[in-house]
Amino acid sequence: MEQGIPEIGIGNFVVYNGILNSVSVSNLNPSTTYHYAIYEYNSIDNCYKASPLLGNATTTSAPVAYYRSISCGDWNTPANWESSSDNMNWINAISAPTFLDNSINVRTGNKLDITSTLSLDNLTIDAGGTIEVIGGTLTLNEGTGTDLDILGTLINSNTTPIVISSGATIVVENGGKYQHNVINPNIPLCTWNTGSNCEILKFPPSSLNNTLSQAFYNFYWNNTIQTGETNLAGYLNTINGDFKLLSTNSLI
Missing domain, CATH: 2.160.20 (Pectate Lyase C-like)
Structure with a gap:
C-alpha cells in the first residue's frame, strides 16, 4: 500500500476520494485477499449513501524470481x-x-x-x-x-x-x-x-x-x-x- 494513504481504524484505508469511475491501487501484497467498500456521496452537503457497494479481490501470486x-x-x-x-x-x-x-x-x-x-x-x-x-x-x-x-x-x-x-x-x-x-x-x-x-x-x-x-x-x-x-x-x-x-x- 502506498505511503501517505490515511488509515481509518486498523487496516482500513481511504484509497480514493473523487469523481472518477475507477481507481488503481499499487504496492499490495501478493496472494492476499483485500476487501473494499465504495460509497456514493453528494458533494454539495457531503451526504454519504448509507449502504456501500461491497466486494473483495485476491491479488495474484508473486512472480517467479x-x-x-x-x-x-x-x-x-x-x-x-x-x-x-x-x-x-x-x-x-x-x-x-x-x-x-x-x-x-x-x-x-x-x-x-x-x-x-x-x-x-x-x-x-x-x-x-x-x-x-x-x-x-x-x-x-x-x-x-x-x-x-x-x-x-x-x-x-x-x-x-x-x-x-x-x-x-x-x-x-x-x-x-x-x-x-x-x-x-x-x-x-x-x-x-x-x-x-x-x-x-x-x-x-x-x-x-x-x-x-x-x-x-x-x-x-x-x-x-x-x-x-x-x-x-x-x-x-x-x-x-x-x-x-x-x-x-x-x-x-
Missing part, C-alpha cells in the same frame, strides 16, 4: 531479501523465496533462520553465508541441477529431519560445512566433495542409522554436551580426509 539475501534474520521476512526478474537488476523483495523461484543465494555475511515449514530447491549457500534450520520441516525438492549447494554453513538444529525428495541433491563443497546440532541420528544424505566438512555438535548415544555410513571428507566430533558413550562401530566407515575428536564433554 531470482533471490539473494541482504541481511540476517528469519527466512520469511521479505526485508532480508532482494529479488530480480533477470538475475541482473535487483529490487527489495516483497515476499520471501520458495521452491517456485528460479534460484536463491544466501550470501557472505548473512545468516538466515528457517523457523517454519518450507520447501526449497536451487539454493546456494555462499562461502561465509549460513542457514540454520530451527523449526518446521525443511523439504528439498528436485529442481534443475544441484538443489542445495553448500559453500558456506548449514546448521541443523531442528528435531525434524531434513526431507530430501526423490532425485533431489545436496552437495557440500570444498570449505563448506554441515553442522549437526540436534540429538537425533539423521544426517542428510549429501555428496561430500574434497575439503568438505561434517561437524557433530550434538548426537544421540544410541539409535544410530545408515546416514552415518556416507563417504565423508572431513569429519569432526565436537559434542560438548555428550552424556555417555556413542559407539560408531559399523556405521562411520568412510572418511576420505581428516577425523578430529574435538570434544566429548570430557568423557574421554
